[in-house]
Amino acid sequence: MILTKLRLRNFRNYDDCIFHFQKGINCILGKNAQGKTNLLESIYYLSTTRSHRSSDDSDLIRKDADYFGIDAVLEKKEQKEELRVSVSASGKNLYIYRNPVHRVSDFIGECNAVMFCPDDMILFNAQPKIRRRFMDIELGKLSKSYMSKLNDYSKLLKERNAVLKREQFSEEYMSVLNERMAELQVIILRQRVKFMSDLLKISEGFYHELSGDETQLELKYMSCVDPALSEDEMRQGFMAKYQEAYERDRFMKTTAYGIHKDDFTILINGKDAADYASQGQKRTILLAMKVGIVLMINTIKNDTPILLLDDVFSELDQYRRSKLLDLLPKEIQIFISATDLMNSLNDRMVNFYTIENGKLKN
Numbered sequence: 318m319i320l321t322k323l324r325l326r327n328f329r330n331y332d333d334c335i336f337h338f339q340k341g342i343n344c345i346l347g348k349n350a351q352g353k354t355n356l357l358e359s360i361y362y363l364s365t366t367r368s369h370r371s372s373d374d375s376d377l378i379r380k381d382a383d384y385f386g387i388d389a390v391l392e393k394k395e396q397k398e399e400l401r402v403s404v405s406a407s408g409k410n411l412y413i414y415r416n417p418v419h420r421v422s423d424f425i426g427e428c429n430a431v432m433f434c435p436d437d438m439i440l441f442n443a444q445p446k447i448r449r450r451f452m453d454i455e456l457g458k459l460s461k462s463y464m465s466k467l468n469d470y471s472k473l474l475k476e477r478n479a480v481l482k483r484e485q486f487s488e489e490y491m492s493v494l495n496e497r498m499a500e501l502q503v504i505i506l507r508q509r510v511k512f513m514s515d516l517l518k519i520s521e522g523f524y525h526e527l528s529g530d531e532t533q534l535e536l537k538y539m540s541c542v543d544p545a546l547s548e549d550e551m552r553q554g555f556m557a558k559y560q561e562a563y564e565r566d567r568f569m570k571t572t573a574y575g576i577h578k579d580d581f582t583i584l585i586n587g588k589d590a591a592d593y594a595s596q597g598q599k600r601t602i603l604l605a606m607k608v609g610i611v612l613m614i615n616t617i618k619n620d621t622p623i624l625l626l627d628d629v630f631s632e633l634d635q636y637r638r639s640k641l642l643d644l645l646p647k648e649i650q651i652f653i654s655a656t657d658l659m660n661s662l663n664d665r666m667v668n669f670y671t672i673e674n675g676k677l678k679n
């Protein structure tokens with residue numbers, strides 16, 4: 318898949334700007350604070366229907382405007398697809414070929430993009446919810462069924478917590494909720510553990526290639542129930558956790574145990590990378606994981622996703638830059654933002670776009 322045309326209206330510091338992009342590498346150049354990240358953010362938004370750096374869509378609306386619009390043309394195997402997102406105070410509207418799309422999960426997956434930006438480094442030290450979000454977003458790109466099960470689970474969790482807040486409730490209804498949630502948790506947990514294991518298999522090799530060393534990488538998934546158990550045992554395990562925490566849940570009026578509390582750790586040579594890895598190693602681990610996700614989407618969805626490298630390519634040394642481009646199939650469209658022209662683009666087809674104050678200069 319290639320993004321060939323993008324129109325941004327009232328998006329961040331863009332008033333109305335049209336871009337025509339090419340295959341290969343699209344290099345977005347400009348001084349600081351001109352709109353390079355904003356441009357990559359709009360592509361990420363098309364992919365996930367959310368920003369990678371703000372949870373409030375109104376931040377993305379240009380100052381003094383009352384809506385933003387992103388229009389895109391994608392080239393997919395001889396076929397063109399048009400996507401549109403518009404956001405105003407009344408909400409978010411999504412369109413494919415000008416037809417409204419009512420379920421976000423029907424829109425996600427139309428434009429697959431993987432972003433790597435400096436803020437991703439927080440993955441190592443952040444609260445578990447940031448790592449869970451990473452898993453949910455990336456796995457959601459690969460599996461619509463995962464997204465829908467996660468959505469069902471979130472609704473049930475909300476309902477369970479609402480019931481816990483009541484003075485009195487039906488024990489029977491609570492056990493129906495528990496059983497349904499335990500079933501969903503088994504499916505979600507299985508998918509997450511498989512995703513992390515597949516991601517590790519593919520990323521570890523990339524890490525070795527990019528770093529030039531043989532450091533052992535591990536992605537360790539942590540849950541309140543052992544994912545190595547059979548499905549039946551896991552289901553029983555979740556039910557036992559509900560029982561164990563029953564008094565606590567009633568007192569706290571919230572659900573203590575479940576996949577909404579799970580986490581994972583990144584280990585290098587058996588030690589937590591958060592405390593042990595250097596900044597350069599952390600960056601290389603993340604890069605290897607992002608490249609891994611790109612290739613997983615490529616294989617599983619039979620689609621070439623877009624790779625967005627915001628402010629990170631120039632941070633890599635010449636060896637890693639060159640290796641990175643060698644690892645990525647030539648069909649992958651890459652967007653690189655930087656303040657200056659770079660070398661090590663490995664004779665790839667490169668198109669340059671200069672941004673100045675929310676406008677395309679060339």
Ligand SMILES: Nc1ncnc2c1ncn2[C@@H]1O[C@H](COP(=O)(O)OP(=O)(O)OP(=O)(O)O)[C@@H](O)[C@H]1O
Pocket residue numbers: 328329330331347348349350351352353354355356376377378379380628654656
């Ligand atoms: N909603 C908004 N309305 C208007 N301008 C905005 C809005 N949100 C952000 N901006 C402006 O966008 C600019 C930042 O753009 P961006 O983050 O894309 O910079 P950049 O070119 O990537 O810079 P750097 O090289 O420093 O990372 C800032 O000038 C900021 O004030």
